Amino acid sequence: MRATLANMAPQGFRAMWAELAEVGRDGGTGGYRRFAWTRTDAVLREWFTGQAEARGMDVVTDRAGNLWAWTVDPDAHGPGLVLGSHLDSVPDGGAFDGPLGVVSAFAALDLLRAAGQEPARPLGIACFGDEEGARFGVACAGSKLLTGALDADRARGLTDAEGTSMAEAMTQAGFDAAAVGPDEETLRRIGTFVELHVEQGRALVDTGAAVGVASSIWSHGRWRLDLRGRADHAGTTRLADRDDPMLALAAAVQEARAAAERAGTVATIGKLAVAPNGVNAIPSSVTAWLDARGDEADVRTVVAEVGAAAGVIPVEESWTGPTVFDAGLRDRLAAALGTDGVPAPVLPTGAGHDAGILAAAGVPTAMLFVRNPTGVSHSPAEHAEEADCLAGVAALARVVQELG
Amino acid sequence: MRATLANMAPQGFRAMWAELAEVGRDGGTGGYRRFAWTRTDAVLREWFTGQAEARGMDVVTDRAGNLWAWTVDPDAHGPGLVLGSHLDSVPDGGAFDGPLGVVSAFAALDLLRAAGQEPARPLGIACFGDEEGARFGVACAGSKLLTGALDADRARGLTDAEGTSMAEAMTQAGFDAAAVGPDEETLRRIGTFVELHVEQGRALVDTGAAVGVASSIWSHGRWRLDLRGRADHAGTTRLADRDDPMLALAAAVQEARAAAERAGTVATIGKLAVAPNGVNAIPSSVTAWLDARGDEADVRTVVAEVGAAAGVIPVEESWTGPTVFDAGLRDRLAAALGTDGVPAPVLPTGAGHDAGILAAAGVPTAMLFVRNPTGVSHSPAEHAEEADCLAGVAALARVVQELG
Numbered sequence: 001m002r003a004t005l006a007n008m009a010p011q012g013f014r015a016m017w018a019e020l021a022e023v024g025r026d027g028g029t030g031g032y033r034r035f036a037w038t039r040t041d042a043v044l045r046e047w048f049t050g051q052a053e054a055r056g057m058d059v060v061t062d063r064a065g066n067l068w069a070w071t072v073d074p075d076a077h078g079p080g081l082v083l084g085s086h087l088d089s090v091p092d093g094g095a096f097d098g099p100l101g102v103v104s105a106f107a108a109l110d111l112l113r114a115a116g117q118e119p120a121r122p123l124g125i126a127c128f129g130d131e132e133g134a135r136f137g138v139a140c141a142g143s144k145l146l147t148g149a150l151d152a153d154r155a156r157g158l159t160d161a162e163g164t165s166m167a168e169a170m171t172q173a174g175f176d177a178a179a180v181g182p183d184e185e186t187l188r189r190i191g192t193f194v195e196l197h198v199e200q201g202r203a204l205v206d207t208g209a210a211v212g213v214a215s216s217i218w219s220h221g222r223w224r225l226d227l228r229g230r231a232d233h234a235g236t237t238r239l240a241d242r243d244d245p246m247l248a249l250a251a252a253v254q255e256a257r258a259a260a261e262r263a264g265t266v267a268t269i270g271k272l273a274v275a276p277n278g279v280n281a282i283p284s285s286v287t288a289w290l291d292a293r294g295d296e297a298d299v300r301t302v303v304a305e306v307g308a309a310a311g312v313i314p315v316e317e318s319w320t321g322p323t324v325f326d327a328g329l330r331d332r333l334a335a336a337l338g339t340d341g342v343p344a345p346v347l348p349t350g351a352g353h354d355a356g357i358l359a360a361a362g363v364p365t366a367m368l369f370v371r372n373p374t375g376v377s378h379s380p381a382e383h384a385e386e387a388d389c390l391a392g393v394a395a396l397a398r399v400v401q402e403l404g
Numbered sequence: 405m406r407a408t409l410a411n412m413a414p415q416g417f418r419a420m421w422a423e424l425a426e427v428g429r430d431g432g433t434g435g436y437r438r439f440a441w442t443r444t445d446a447v448l449r450e451w452f453t454g455q456a457e458a459r460g461m462d463v464v465t466d467r468a469g470n471l472w473a474w475t476v477d478p479d480a481h482g483p484g485l486v487l488g489s490h491l492d493s494v495p496d497g498g499a500f501d502g503p504l505g506v507v508s509a510f511a512a513l514d515l516l517r518a519a520g521q522e523p524a525r526p527l528g529i530a531c532f533g534d535e536e537g538a539r540f541g542v543a544c545a546g547s548k549l550l551t552g553a554l555d556a557d558r559a560r561g562l563t564d565a566e567g568t569s570m571a572e573a574m575t576q577a578g579f580d581a582a583a584v585g586p587d588e589e590t591l592r593r594i595g596t597f598v599e600l601h602v603e604q605g606r607a608l609v610d611t612g613a614a615v616g617v618a619s620s621i622w623s624h625g626r627w628r629l630d631l632r633g634r635a636d637h638a639g640t641t642r643l644a645d646r647d648d649p650m651l652a653l654a655a656a657v658q659e660a661r662a663a664a665e666r667a668g669t670v671a672t673i674g675k676l677a678v679a680p681n682g683v684n685a686i687p688s689s690v691t692a693w694l695d696a697r698g699d700e701a702d703v704r705t706v707v708a709e710v711g712a713a714a715g716v717i718p719v720e721e722s723w724t725g726p727t728v729f730d731a732g733l734r735d736r737l738a739a740a741l742g743t744d745g746v747p748a749p750v751l752p753t754g755a756g757h758d759a760g761i762l763a764a765a766g767v768p769t770a771m772l773f774v775r776n777p778t779g780v781s782h783s784p785a786e787h788a789e790e791a792d793c794l795a796g797v798a799a800l801a802r803v804v805q806e807l808g
Binding site for chain 2: 091092199200201202203218220222230231232233234235236237238239241244246247249250251253254257260261266268269270271272274276277278279280281282283289291293349350351352375376377378379381
């Protein structure tokens with residue numbers, strides 16, 4: 001059966017991919033700008049609904065604005081297996097992060113039907129809203145509102161760069177902002193959720209496998225380093241008399257890399273604010289943000305070491321504990337997707353996903369990753385080979401056979 | 405004579421200082437915001453004219469907008485000795501940078517007259533316009549227009565942050581922008597120019613002297629470091645797979661300090677631009693600006709070393725060669741201002757001044773520095789002790805005795 005599925009023609013996948021390719025694409029960078037509750041977002045939602053209806057699926061929108069397409073009514077036939085991901089993007093994002101999971105879900109259903117295998121249980125395909133948080137600053141907003149992890153009033157009050165609130169944006173998009181909130185009815189329909197996603201690193205490259213299974217999402221935190229100095233004239237202040245916070249920044253950047261290497265985590269300083277930021281002025285302050293992910297104890301060690309190197313106590317701005325996916329489900333899928341008795345690779349990830357939000361809410365959840373040859377993501381250069389994408393489609397079809 | 409002058413009552417100095425203290429002062433920071441061709445600038449010009457007229461001096465405005473007060477007509481009695489400095493400030497600047505030179509010049513004339521020593525030759529006191537370049541971005545704009553070092557059309561077209569051109573700002577201030585240009589007639593009146601300025605470092609603190617004489621203004625350049633990386637996800641990209649330009653920045657910052665220490669120069673990275681500057685994004689680029697000053701060969705060595713550390717060729721955005729003040733004048737003043745046969749300290753500076761612009765144009769020029777206990781300048785914390793300021797007044801009076 002698996003050989004049959006894997007060998008099927010890729011036309012359906014290619015057609016969907018081509019339809020999405022131009023939606024929200026920036027003509028200059030080639031990257032995507034698909035932000036929540038915009039006209040581009042509406043086009044993507046219309047595309048999703050059209051694909052579902054073409055397959056005879058009914059689409060419902062939940063109270064958080066996520067879309068659910070069902071082969072048969074889960075309220076009548078019991079909770080179903082749900083596949084899917086999201087269609088929105090970061091600024092100048094790639095084509096794969098999100099859409100690959102949605103397109104692959106539809107293509108997997110096509111594969112099964114072409115083989116005469118209509119799923120026995122209700123099969124759902126989800127399109128989560130606002131996963132990247134690019135417009136309002138909160139990632140996984142759709143799934144967090146659904147589970148209650150994000151307070152509805154707080155979400156309604158979030159504003160974008162133009163000062164438009166999420167409530168206003170929802171209203172402009174024709175969505176009922178007042179009704180936003182946790183949606184137990186929708187959650188009850190989900191027997192199991194499996195999200196396929198392009199890998200955002202290169203772990204699979206080393207394993208030689210096109211598809212892997214997620215073990216966990218690392219702990220993840222953000223800290224602010226407030227590096228203080230003394231504003232002074234860059235031409236006349238002797239080196240020995242300077243209190244230049246740029247030197248503390250340099251130490252923090254280097255220690256973030258070194259400490260992460262020692263601990264086996266990742267740590268990044270990607271955002272800075274320099275005051276007064278003048279060519280001829282020694283800065284009075286440099287503010288640096290540290291993003292660190294990994295096992296909690298390791299991450300906290302790294303953060304403390306970076307703070308010590310910079311001479312400050314890092315200020316914690318956010319902390320999310322680890323998400324461990326359902327172990328039984330993980331092992332079952334790794335076995336089902338393995339070759340010659342060798343399970344598919346099982347790997348952790350440093351990125352947050354809607355699957356992690358559902359798992360934290362108690363939904364049996366798994367993730368599949370499709371190999372990314374460069375590991376690049378959140379960039380127009382994000383890529384996966386078509387053969388690997390089709391292997392992902394076949395893997396999702398296999399998941400439906402196993403669980404559906 | 406010198407003891408007599410130094411012991412005279414400081415009331416005149418204090419009165420002038422108190423009058424200026426509130427002009428253009430920001431109530432929040434306590435710093436000064438005295439920018440060219442603004443209402444605050446007009447108040448400062450009126451104050452200068454009032455002080456001159458109270459001393460029986462005639463004030464003329466040159467074609468570049470600088471003010472010149474004369475005890476007697478230099479066209480009739482030959483080129484004179486000119487003292488003075490400027491009254492404008494950087495944003496949130498201190499009280500001393502500029503005003504100390506103007507106030508001390510008037511106070512020195514008062515000292516001499518109180519001792520019955522009316523200067524024999526014409527004595528001028530200058531108030532240069534737009535020395536800091538805070539509004540239109542070009543430092544020493546008044547003196548550079550006067551000597552022709554700044555093209556009049558280019559100056560007229562410079563715009564401030566609101567898009568107002570210098571020509572429009574001059575017109576609004578009642579000044580004839582169309583007539584702006586080099587002013588040979590004004591230059592011919594200057595036999596010698598001596599600018600007193602608060603020191604912008606701590607070299608005098610180590611000498612134990614309240615007043616020193618300038619030897620030269622260092623060479624000064626600005627370079628841009630274009631540090632390229634690859635935008636990537638901060639959570640999922642393995643350390644080994646990253647191309648993070650923040651590490652090159654860290655190396656550049658550290659090498660700027662280390663190379664400057666080795667070379668005996670100063671070097672500063674005070675301005676950065678990070679893209680995309682997101683907390684969870686490895687930057688695609690970091691642009692850093694390097695300000696370096698000192699002897700030319702030393703500066704060029706430092707810049708090359710910083711570039712090598714960062715893996716880039718620095719792009720030169722500006723270069724100004726050294727200004728060496730008139731050696732005979734320098735030694736004569738150092739001797740006249742010395743104690744017990746020991747000349748006053750002679751020291752270089754890393755900052756640009758109107759005195760440097762005049763020296764470069766061939767005017768016999770000298771500078772005096774007044775001790776700054778912290779070395780801080782361009783900041784509300786800029787300071788000089790009153791006793792040292794009064795020593796500066798006495799020194800200027802001694803200069804008039806020596807040269808005037």
